[in-house]
Amino acid sequence: MTATLSLKNLSREFGTTTAVDNATLDINPGEFVGVIGRSGAGKSTMLRLINRLVDPTSGSISFDGVEITALRGRALRNWRRDCAMIFQQFNLVDRLDVLTNVLIGRLAEHGFLSSMAMSFSDAERTMAIEALDRLDLVPQALQRAGTLSGGQQQRVAIAKALVQQPKIMLADEPIASLDPANATRVMDGLKRINSEDGLTVLVNLHTLDTARAYCDRIIAMRAGRVMFDGTPNQLTDDVVRDIYGIEGLMEFNEAVTSTSARATGRVFVPS
Numbered sequence: 001m002t003a004t005l006s007l008k009n010l011s012r013e014f015g016t017t018t019a020v021d022n023a024t025l026d027i028n029p030g031e032f033v034g035v036i037g038r039s040g041a042g043k044s045t046m047l048r049l050i051n052r053l054v055d056p057t058s059g060s061i062s063f064d065g066v067e068i069t070a071l072r073g074r075a076l077r078n079w080r081r082d083c084a085m086i087f088q089q090f091n092l093v094d095r096l097d098v099l100t101n102v103l104i105g106r107l108a109e110h111g112f113l114s115s116m117a118m119s120f121s122d123a124e125r126t127m128a129i130e131a132l133d134r135l136d137l138v139p140q141a142l143q144r145a146g147t148l149s150g151g152q153q154q155r156v157a158i159a160k161a162l163v164q165q166p167k168i169m170l171a172d173e174p175i176a177s178l179d180p181a182n183a184t185r186v187m188d189g190l191k192r193i194n195s196e197d198g199l200t201v202l203v204n205l206h207t208l209d210t211a212r213a214y215c216d217r218i219i220a221m222r223a224g225r226v227m228f229d230g231t232p233n234q235l236t237d238d239v240v241r242d243i244y245g246i247e248g249l250m251e252f253n254e255a256v257t258s259t260s261a262r263a264t265g266r267v268f269v270p271s
């Protein structure tokens with residue numbers, strides 16, 4: 001089990017836009033948390049703040065008692081290894097084979113020269129094959145990554161993140177460019193790793209139905225603010241209507257037609 005990730009009064013401004021507005025959250029070890037909200041709500045910025053791709057304007061992020069916003073140099077590189085990040089566009093090297101792409105996830109452990117030479121140990125190769133096996137990709141191990149389907153490429157990206165031996169897995173809209181069948185396999189892969197390894201997963205999602213199907217906990221953002229933080233059951237049609245308004249209800253229509261229970265979740269109304 002790993003530690004709790006705590007965001008406290010976290011904000012990030014870009015000019016006059018407040019992308020993340022005073023977020024205070026604890027992400028507990030082993031949770032599978034979905035972050036939902038319309039385009040521009042601040043979901044990506046929140047994940048980027050956590051792995052320090054962007055710095056906050058104010059507020060704090062801590063993990064296991066360590067102030068993440070203060071990390072520099074090697075400590076910052078170690079943190080980026082500890083919170084592996086998966087992106088919508090996979091971030092693989094198309095011309096390299098799948099196995100090598102996964103092994104690139106180990107480079108943070110290597111010195112400059114062995115990184116340049118891309119020389120990996122037998123133990124690292126075994127680790128990479130095991131990661132590929134968990135994602136049903138061993139038959140593709142020697143295939144060039146660019147020849148795989150989008151869903152396969154995203155599962156390679158998950159395997160690459162796994163060999164980093166992270167403490168938290170961050171995924172920024174990992175299924176946004178995939179068809180439903182591939183999206184399901186990617187989400188199933190993330191869920192399996194979460195339940196088998198107890199790895200904390202924090203995933204940005206566009207659709208409510210996916211968040212409801214996979215997440216233990218859903219955080220809804222609007223205009224940088226956390227508007228809801230609760231279980232999928234608590235995120236009822238009524239809550240969604242409160243959070244997104246009538247246009248939001250239409251935007252998420254396919255998802256909100258399937259539930260009818262009354263709201264019991266916490267809804268934060270912006271001041």
Ligand SMILES: Nc1ncnc2c1ncn2[C@@H]1O[C@H](COP(=O)(O)OP(=O)(O)OP(=O)(O)O)[C@@H](O)[C@H]1O
Pocket residue numbers: 014017018019037038039040041042043044045046
């Ligand atoms: N580097 C940047 N420079 C300027 N503005 C930015 C930058 N990054 C994000 N923003 C702005 O911050 C707000 C939140 O953006 P963010 O990408 O976090 O939202 P999102 O919920 O992830 O949206 P999407 O679902 O479209 O990815 C938006 O108004 C966006 O234009």
